[in-house]
Amino acid sequence: MPSISQQQSGNQVTSEVDAGLTRLVQKLSAKRGLHHVSLAVSSADGQRHWAGASGPEDTTEPQVRPEAPFFIASITKRFIVTLVLQAHERGELDLDAPISTYLPASVTTGLHVRRGVDRTAQITVRHLASHTSGLPDFLERRRGEPSLYRQIRAGQDIAWTFDDVLDITRNQQRPHFDPQDLNAPRQRARYSDTGYQLLLRILEAVTGRTFPDLLADRITGPLGLTGTWHPAAQPADPALPAPLPLHIRRRRVEVDKVIASADDLFSTTRDLLAFERALVAGEPFADPNTRHLLTERRNRLSNAPVLRYGLGTMFFKVNRLMSPLPKPVTLVGHSGSTGTWLFTCPELDLHLAGTVDQTEARSLPFRIMTACLRIWAR
Numbered sequence: 255m256p257s258i259s260q261q262q263s264g265n266q267v268t269s270e271v272d273a274g275l276t277r278l279v280q281k282l283s284a285k286r287g288l289h290h291v292s293l294a295v296s297s298a299d300g301q302r303h304w305a306g307a308s309g310p311e312d313t314t315e316p317q318v319r320p321e322a323p324f325f326i327a328s329i330t331k332r333f334i335v336t337l338v339l340q341a342h343e344r345g346e347l348d349l350d351a352p353i354s355t356y357l358p359a360s361v362t363t364g365l366h367v368r369r370g371v372d373r374t375a376q377i378t379v380r381h382l383a384s385h386t387s388g389l390p391d392f393l394e395r396r397r398g399e400p401s402l403y404r405q406i407r408a409g410q411d412i413a414w415t416f417d418d419v420l421d422i423t424r425n426q427q428r429p430h431f432d433p434q435d436l437n438a439p440r441q442r443a444r445y446s447d448t449g450y451q452l453l454l455r456i457l458e459a460v461t462g463r464t465f466p467d468l469l470a471d472r473i474t475g476p477l478g479l480t481g482t483w484h485p486a487a488q489p490a491d492p493a494l495p496a497p498l499p500l501h502i503r504r505r506r507v508e509v510d511k512v513i514a515s516a517d518d519l520f521s522t523t524r525d526l527l528a529f530e531r532a533l534v535a536g537e538p539f540a541d542p543n544t545r546h547l548l549t550e551r552r553n554r555l556s557n558a559p560v561l562r563y564g565l566g567t568m569f570f571k572v573n574r575l576m577s578p579l580p581k582p583v584t585l586v587g588h589s590g591s592t593g594t595w596l597f598t599c600p601e602l603d604l605h606l607a608g609t610v611d612q613t614e615a616r617s618l619p620f621r622i623m624t625a626c627l628r629i630w631a632r
Contacts, residue, residue, distance in 0.1 A: 258308040259319045265304040274629035275304050282610070282622065283308035283318075289501040290318040293608030294523035295626055298598075300531065305523055310504065316495070323481055323489070323520045324498040324609045327590025330518040331450055332529070335383050335566025336538050337457055337468055339547055342379075343540050346460040349380040349547075350436075356456045361420065365389065368429045376433040379456060382449035383565040384441070384551060388431040391446040391557075392419045396426035403591075407614040409507035414515045419451050430556070443553035443563050454517055465517060474525075477532050481522040485514050494522075498611050500592060507613060518590070526596045526607040530587065534598055534605075549586065560620075570597070576624050578602070578631035585623055595619035604630055 258279050265272055275295070282291040290309035297303065309318035341347045347356060354362045354375055366374040366389055373388075381387035392414075393402045405412055434441035454465050461468060466484035474482045480491035497520050499506050521529075536542025552562040552569050562569040570585040577583050579601060587597030587606075593615030596607045606623050 258306050259317055265306075267302050267304045268632075270632055271629055272304065274632065275626065276306060278622075278625055278629065279306045279308045283310065287503050288610055288612070289504045289506070290498065291608065291610050291622075292318060292320050292322065292324065292498065292523060293606070293622065293626065294320060294527055295607075295630060296527045296531070296605045298531065298534070298603035298605065303527075318498065319495065321481075321522060321524065322495050322498050323522045324594070324611055325500065325513055325592060326519050326521045326526070326594050326596075326609070327516075327592040328447075328518065329521075329526065329588045329590050329594050329596045331566045332533065332588045332596065333469060333473060333519060334450055334453055334457075335548065336473060336533065338379065338383055338453055339539060339544050339565075340472055341457060341460060343544055347379060347456060349383070350378050353377050353379060353382065353452060353456060356459050357452065361452075361455065364424050365420070366429045366433070367424075368432060373429070373433055378433075378436070379453070380436060380565070381433050382453050382456075384436075384553065385443045385445050385449060385555065385563055386434040386436065386441045386553065387446065387449055388429045388433055388442070388444070389446050389448045390423060390427035390430060391444075392422040392427070392448045392451070394427075394557075396422055398426065403614075406509065406512055407502075409502050409505075409509065409613055411507075411509045411511045412515075413511035416451060416455065419448060423448050436551075441551070441553050442556065444556045445558055445563070451517070469519070473529070473538060477529060477538065479521070479525040479529060481520075481525045482529070483520055484517070485520065489520070498609065500611050500613055502613050509613070523607040523609075527605050530596055530598055530605045530607070558616075568597075570620055572624050572627065576628075578628045583627065585620070589616070589619045591616050593618050595623060597623060599623075599627055602627060602631060 292307035294305035305320040307318045307320040362374045377387045395401045466487040483489040536545035548567045549564045555561045572583045583601040585597040589595045593610035593612045
C-alpha cells in the first residue's frame with residue numbers, strides 16, 4: 255500500500271478511527287484512476303481531528319502532504335455567497351433586487367431570452383445564488399463547439415474572459431426555464447457557473463473592490479485563513495508548499511489558464527475546516543442568524559438530481575443503507591468538479607474536507623465522505 259503522510263501537529267482520534275482513515279487514504283491513492291488523495295475531518299468543536307494524504311510510491315515527485323494547498327474549484331461558491339450575504343447585511347446589495355440594478359445593460363441585455371422574450375430583468379441576486387434563474391452554465395454544451403467542461407476534462411489548458419461567458423450564454427446556449435417564483439414552496443433549479451460569474455461582478459460593482467481584495471478583507475483576513483487565496487493574489491503564508499497539481503488519472507496536467515480564468519481559489523484542508531466551522535457558527539456575519547439564509551431553500555438540481563441546493567450550499571442525503579446511524583444523515587456544504595469537498599454532517603457534528611485533484615471527479619467525494627462517516631462513528 256502507498257505510504258501516508260499525516261498532519262505534523264498529530265491526529266487526535268481513537269486508534270480505531272486513525273487506523274480506519276489511514277487505510278481509506280492508502281486504498282484510495284492505490285486506485286489506478288487516482289494519483290493522490292488528501293483528506294481531513296474534524297469534530298465541530300475541533301477537539302477531535304485527523305488529516306492525512308497519500309500519493310504514489312516509487313516516484314521522484316515530492317511527497318503529498320496534508321498541509322499542501324490545492325485548487326478547490328466550486329467550493330469557492332461558499333466563499334462567494336458569504337461575501338454576497340455580508341454585502342446584503344451592509345446594505346450594499348439586496349438579495350431580491352433585479353441584477354439589472356447593479357449591472358449595466360451591456361451585461362444583462364439578452365442573457366435570458368426564452369420563447370422570444372428577454373426575461374433577464376426578472377432575475378434577482380437570490381436567483382443567481384440559488385441556481386433558480388434558468389440561465390445555462392457557460393461551461394456546458396454549446397452550439398457548434400465542444401463544451402468547456404469537455405476540454406478541461408481532457409486536460410486542455412484554455413482561457414476565457416467574462417465577455418466570453420456573456421457571448422456563450424447569449425449566442426451559443428439557451429435558458430433552461432423561466433426565472434422561478436421564489437415565493438413558491440419549490441422552485442426548479444439547475445446548476446450554473448454563469449450565475450456565480452454574474453454574482454462576482456455584482457459584488458465588485460457594489461463595493462468598488464476586486465474579488466481577491468474582498469476575499470482578503472472580509473473573509474480570509476478576519477478568520478486567519480493564511481493558506482487561502484485567489485490565483486491573482488498571493489497567500490498570506492509565504493512558507494506554504496506549492497499547490498498540489500491536477501491529474502487525469504495518474505497523468506499530471508498543467509491548466510494554469512483554466513485556473514486563472516475560473517475565479518476559483520486555492521486553499522488547504524486546515525483552512526477549509528476553519529472556514530466551515532466559522533460559517534456554521536455564523537462568525538463571518540454581523541448577525542450570526544444570517545447563516546440560516548444559506549439553507550433557507552433546498553431545491554433539487556435537475557442536472558445533479560442526487561443533490562439539493564440552497565444559497566451556495568449543497569445538500570446530499572446518505573441513505574439508511576450507507577449511513578453510520580440507524581437513520582439517514584445529511585451532508586451540507588459544497589463540492590468541486592476536480593474532486594474537492596467541504597461539508598458538515600450535522601447529525602455527527604463532523605466537518606470534512608479534501609481533494610483527489612482530478613480534472614473530473616464529481617461523484618467520488620460523496621463516496622469518500624460516506625466512508626469517512628462510517629469510520630468516524632465506530
